[in-house]
Amino acid sequence: MKTEKEKAVLMLKTCRGQIDATLKMIDDGRYCMDVVNQILAAEALLKKANKLIIKQHMEKCVKNAFDKVDIDEKMAEVIDVLNKVMK
Numbered sequence: 001m002k003t004e005k006e007k008a009v010l011m012l013k014t015c016r017g018q019i020d021a022t023l024k025m026i027d028d029g030r031y032c033m034d035v036v037n038q039i040l041a042a043e044a045l046l047k048k049a050n051k052l053i054i055k056q057h058m059e060k061c062v063k064n065a066f067d068k069v070d071i072d073e074k075m076a077e078v079i080d081v082l083n084k085v086m087k
Contacts, residue, residue, distance in 0.1 A: 004056040011049040018042040048084060054078070 002010075022038040058078065065074040 008052040015045040
């Protein structure tokens with residue numbers, strides 16, 4: 001079974017391919033709504049990859065921080081990122 005990190009990397013590589021395809025679509029003068037749909041697909045993959053990375057951070061880094069003194073710092077990082085993601 002793949003880890004969250006491996007899944008996120010695969011999603012990001014797929015997203016990179018979608019972005020390259022989107023640029024080609026624009027260069028080729030493709031229908032605007034097709035381009036928009038391709039961009040939306042890339043955005044969805046970025047969001048999914050971001051969620052996986054946040055999940056892994058919570059399960060590894062934050063969990064490990066409970067054993068150490070820097071839990072407040074880790075929690076502040078998570079809250080900051082969640083505020084950005086939820087905008």
